[in-house]
Amino acid sequence: MAIAARREWPVKAEDENELVELARRGDRDAAERLLLRHELLVFRLVRNLLPRGEDVESAVQETFVRALRGLPRFAGGATFSSWLAAIAVNLCRDRLRRHRLVPFVPLEDGGDDEPGPLDFLPAATPDPERQAMARQAVGRVRRELGRLPGRQREVFALRFFAGLDLEGIAVALGVDIGTVKTHLHRGVQRVRRVAEEALP
Amino acid sequence: MNGHLTEDELDAVLSGDDLVGERADHLQECLVCRRRRDGFLAAVEDAAGDDPELPTRDRVRAAALTEWSGRSTAARRWWLAAAAAVLLAVVLPFAIQRAPSPAGVDADAVLRQVDEVLARDPLAVMASEDVLETVVPAQAATTPGGSAS
Numbered sequence: 001m002a003i004a005a006r007r008e009w010p011v012k013a014e015d016e017n018e019l020v021e022l023a024r025r026g027d028r029d030a031a032e033r034l035l036l037r038h039e040l041l042v043f044r045l046v047r048n049l050l051p052r053g054e055d056v057e058s059a060v061q062e063t064f065v066r067a068l069r070g071l072p073r074f075a076g077g078a079t080f081s082s083w084l085a086a087i088a089v090n091l092c093r094d095r096l097r098r099h100r101l102v103p104f105v106p107l108e109d110g111g112d113d114e115p116g117p118l119d120f121l122p123a124a125t126p127d128p129e130r131q132a133m134a135r136q137a138v139g140r141v142r143r144e145l146g147r148l149p150g151r152q153r154e155v156f157a158l159r160f161f162a163g164l165d166l167e168g169i170a171v172a173l174g175v176d177i178g179t180v181k182t183h184l185h186r187g188v189q190r191v192r193r194v195a196e197e198a199l200p
Numbered sequence: 201m202n203g204h205l206t207e208d209e210l211d212a213v214l215s216g217d218d219l220v221g222e223r224a225d226h227l228q229e230c231l232v233c234r235r236r237r238d239g240f241l242a243a244v245e246d247a248a249g250d251d252p253e254l255p256t257r258d259r260v261r262a263a264a265l266t267e268w269s270g271r272s273t274a275a276r277r278w279w280l281a282a283a284a285a286v287l288l289a290v291v292l293p294f295a296i297q298r299a300p301s302p303a304g305v306d307a308d309a310v311l312r313q314v315d316e317v318l319a320r321d322p323l324a325v326m327a328s329e330d331v332l333e334t335v336v337p338a339q340a341a342t343t344p345g346g347s348a349s
Contacts, residue, residue, distance in 0.1 A: 032265055043252050060260050061260050065264050068268040141244060161248050
């Protein structure tokens with residue numbers, strides 16, 4: 001069960017190849033529907049691959065533009081989501097390289113100013129101590145994610161934030177499935193250990 | 201093997217591998233193992249943060265589409281202009297070659313031809329033969345280029 005499967009994805013019954021073909025011919029409406037379908041994937045991916053403070057919106061916008069301009073080169077062999085994810089990953093790599101940025105690693109566990117999902121729990125939740133521990137756990141998981149080596153972090157993000165399957169990840173990164181499994185297994189091992197230590 | 205999932209098995213499940221046989225059944229039935237798996241997934245989901253608000257998504261999408269369609273229109277115009285320029289460059293030399301060149305006309309020869317006609321029949325350029333016959337029959341008859349000859 002992937003993370004993304006639990007979220008709501010804007011799924012429509014339209015044939016994606018048809019949309020791609022129309023967008024390739026300059027149909028703005030088809031292009032918009034394509035983006036609508038996959039935009040959350042790009043947002044989640046970019047937000048988790050770039051350090052905090054980086055302009056996520058401009059990176060997402062640039063990913064979209066690159067993808068639409070590159071449609072004539074899109075081969076039907078890959079799924080559009082894998083292809084889009086590949087563009088997003090490359091763009092994040094470019095930005096990290098250009099600015100010599102390092103992925104975000106919080107200094108304090110759970111010490112972000114930005115409210116996390118757990119901050120919105122109902123006030124009636126019985127155990128504040130438990131909430132605080134859960135918040136700390138989220139902070140530790142974030143920190144561990146930021147510490148993963150580049151390729152491991154990419155594989156992890158593609159799997160758990162973008163919701164791609166192993167084959168899609170392999171296509172997006174241009175590697176074989178065995179390599180994806182190795183990186184994912186190591187990443188999961190590290191993050192899970194931290195999460196289990198921290199979880200209440 | 202009836203115990204809980206090993207660390208490796210749990211990591212494998214979370215990495216996308218399927219358990220088989222009894223181990224798959226165990227995961228299905230064991231609350232402890234399911235809690236470990238789901239606890240990890242929930243922690244990761246929380247760590248991923250919230251999705252952007254709809255207005256943000258709309259704004260970013262619209263900006264990307266505008267940038268894309270604006271550029272594709274400009275590109276199309278550029279290609280049209282380039283194609284027109286190439287066409288001109290190819291067609292123009294041929295067109296120039298085929299057109300009669302004013303420099304190629306021998307003005308002296310033309311003038312000589314005119315002089316010859318006028319010498320034969322000075323009025324021929326001004327009126328038809330019938331008119332000449334009526335107005336100046338004698339002269340028309342004696343003219344070397346006249347119809348009477």
